[in-house]
Amino acid sequence: MVEIQEETALLEEKEPTNEELDKTTSNRRTSNGGNKGSGSPTIFAFWAYLIVFVSLLALVLVSVSSLQQPPLDDKSWFLSLTPSLHSHFSRGKTIKVYVGPDNEQAVELFVVEQGPREGETVLLVHGTGCDSFSFRRVLESLASRGIRAVGIDLPGSGFSGKSFRETVEDQWPRMLDSFRDVYDEIKEKGLFWGFDQLVETGNLPYHEKKTRVRFSEELRPIGLDSVRVGGVIEQIIDSMDLSPVHLVLHDSAVTAISGLMRSVASGSIRSVTIVDAVTDPKKSAFPFWVLDVVGVREVLLASKWIYTALLRHCCSKSMSWSTGNDHRLLLKARGGAKAVAEMGRRINTSFDLAEWVNSPVMSGVPARILWSSTWSEDWTKEGRRVAAAFPHAGFVAHSGGRWPQEDEADSVAEAIAQFVLSLPKSVRRIEETELDSNRKMMKKSNIHFHDGHENDHDHDHYHHGHETSYPNDYGLGHERWS
Secondary structure, eight states: OHHHHHHHHHHHHHSOOHHHHHHHHHHHHHHHHHHHHHHHHHHHHHHHHHHHHHHHHHHHHHHHHHHOOOOOOHHHHHHTSOHHHHHHHHTEEEEEEEESTTSOEEEEEEEEEESOTTSOEEEEEOOTTOOGGGGHHHHHHHHHTTOEEEEEEOTTSTTSOOEEEEEEEEEOOHHHHHHHHHHHHHHHHOHHHHHHHHHHHSSOSOOOOOOOEEEEEEEEEOOOOHHHHHHHHHHHHHHTTOOSEEEEEEGGGGGGGGGOHHHHHHTOEEEEEEESOOSSGGGOSSOGGGGGSTTHHHHHHHOHHHHHHHHHHHTOTTOOHHHHHHHHHHHHSTTHHHHHHHHHHTSOTTOOHHHHHTSGGGTTSOEEEEEESSSOHHHHHHHHHHHHHOTTSEEEEESSOSSHHHHSHHHHHHHHHHHHHHSOOOOOOOOHHHHHHHHHHHHHHTOEETTSOTTOTTOOOOOOSOOEEOOGGGTOTTOEEO
């Protein structure tokens, strides 16, 4: 009896009263309400930010996909070019050069030539993201001074070839081949035979693994390192009989000299002029890396305003909208943007300007430096550094930008002409065997003149309003343009 009373007393002590229960419930509600009040905004903000992010991402993807228009065929692209580009193209010709490890790949190279053939020969080589079109007024100005001026579009630029077809060996996955053979064998001998083989041996009824090999062709952007670019320039010098030639190297083209040492040593290079040159691809005037960024590349190529604004910021502050649009159009077809990006990546970063200048083969080669004095303070300091590494070269400052051929064409041409004409006149001595060799090389190179007369080396490349025929390069046959 006593034990029962003690247990009842203990239960009464543990059991809370109604007032305590009400107080506890009220505290819990207050606590829960406080948590909800502090957590709700956080959860709401998270979902709001997520919805905004997804919406913006979808908007960007839709915008980029709308900019990715189907690529134009060569003929449609060529017909869409501006009259200034048509005019520049009509003055040139294409020469077939050979690139690759064993020179097995043939590439069409665009070359434009102006001025008398008996004059001093100047070869203008552009930098990354540029082309011979940017030197159009420099070419005309040099020609008016009696100089034979030659401009080229390096592989991947301008009107030159921008890609090549590469044969690729494709191997089907071995496991897929195994299942295919097992399926064929079971299909022939029956499903129960295959099950019996699996039970008896514990393996699939297949012993010999076969590999099926197939080949396909892929179109890949041209990518040449600086040494191979130098080799291309040497082919142009030999096939067009330019030696001895005065080289003008713009921007990153200066690194190509590492592939021209044979020509320098043989006396084929009469002088060297470097124009706002760089040896580090990161310092190149044109930021070629943006052409590798999906989305950014499409936006740049779709808008002449955005692309010209980029050129004004990086290359030439006085670049006109029409000229910027011309440069944009040259990048749009034939995978030009990807080719320029690939060529930029292949620039020889180990090229040492001071070592090249002090090399024995360069000791007797006259040199001149043209440099912008108004672009930026850092760029002016870079010019002083280059001049210090090139002590025997004359230094001439200009008021243009990093692409001075666009905004200071006459000043650049005048500086080049003064330097070239101040040197002793070049003497061309061509032996009979060398002449025969050049003729064979030109025949192998398959030179095509745009006026319809092949191998007419004495043809004057000035066109005075007469009709110009375009070759088959862009699927035009021999259609005429006035």
